Amino acid sequence: MKNSEHTLGEKVKEIIIEIFIIVFAVTLSIWLHSWSEHRHQQEEVSVFLTNLKNDLQNDVKSIDNEMEAYQMTNQSYEKILALTTSQLDSIYKSKGKVNFPIHSHGQTLSIGNYEGFKSSGKIGYIEDEKLKQKILNYYQIFVPAVNEVDKIYNDFLIKCFDKTIENADKSEKELYSDPKYKKTLEYLVKLGKNNIRVYKENTKPLAVELIKEIDKELNK
Numbered sequence: 001m002k003n004s005e006h007t008l009g010e011k012v013k014e015i016i017i018e019i020f021i022i023v024f025a026v027t028l029s030i031w032l033h034s035w036s037e038h039r040h041q042q043e044e045v046s047v048f049l050t051n052l053k054n055d056l057q058n059d060v061k062s063i064d065n066e067m068e069a070y071q072m073t074n075q076s077y078e079k080i081l082a083l084t085t086s087q088l089d090s091i092y093k094s095k096g097k098v099n100f101p102i103h104s105h106g107q108t109l110s111i112g113n114y115e116g117f118k119s120s121g122k123i124g125y126i127e128d129e130k131l132k133q134k135i136l137n138y139y140q141i142f143v144p145a146v147n148e149v150d151k152i153y154n155d156f157l158i159k160c161f162d163k164t165i166e167n168a169d170k171s172e173k174e175l176y177s178d179p180k181y182k183k184t185l186e187y188l189v190k191l192g193k194n195n196i197r198v199y200k201e202n203t204k205p206l207a208v209e210l211i212k213e214i215d216k217e218l219n220k
Contacts, residue, residue: 041125046218048117049126052135053214055110056207062108063204067196069103074192076101077185080176088173098172104157105150105195109203114139131213138210142203149195156188 080098083091091098114135117123126132163184167175175181 041122042127044122045125045127048113048122049214049218051113053211053218055113056211056214059109059207060204060211063199063207066105066108067199069105070192070196070199073101073103074189074196077189077192081182081185081189083176085177088176092171092173098176102157104154106154108150109143109146111139111143128213128217131217134206134210134213138203138206142206146198146203149191149198153188153191153195156184156191160184160188 076099080100083098088098118139123132123136126135160181163181164175167178167181170178
């Protein structure tokens with residue numbers, strides 16, 4: 001501006017060029033920072049989805065194991081329910097025993113990676129909205145549902161134990177013949193079948209679907 005050799009037009013031109021350079025440099029710096037931050041966020045998403053895929057694969061195995069366990073105990077309870085008074089007489093006269101299986105069900109699905117990522121406020125980093133909603137549905141609706149049906153089953157299994165204690169003065173033969181006890185056991189079998197349905201028709205299909213969706217996202 002103080003250079004007398006430059007005309008006013010040249011001075012204005014130089015000022016405009018310098019302003020443009022500054023604005024461009026600042027804009028480029030902001031863009032590079034945003035790009036770097038976004039890239040870092042997507043790297044975190046990639047690691048999270050990879051870990052989540054492993055969790056879901058383990059969930060599918062756990063679900064299969066739980067369904068098998070329910071089926072086995074249900075079959076055993078149904079055998080007890082099918083025993084007639086004469087069959088029970090025959091078993092106990094021959095010094096035999098009726099096996100009452102005990103299999104409680106607890107937390108079978110992995111939630112650590114999901115809870116850690118969610119609590120850090122990074123779920124929003126997942127850009128695929130459909131995938132994000134499926135993940136949220138699985139962990140906020142289907143996993144709690146499984147935990148709840150397992151809890152109901154375990155609570156009712158304890159009621160069966162309570163019935164046994166209440167009838168401690170009866171022999172096993174009398175206990176297994178008692179209509180009230182048989183009705184309690186019948187309801188336990190119904191709960192087991194319902195829980196198999198929840199695992200088979202709701203939780204497992206979504207877990208399998210999520211694994212496929214995550215594979216697609218990771219292979220983009």
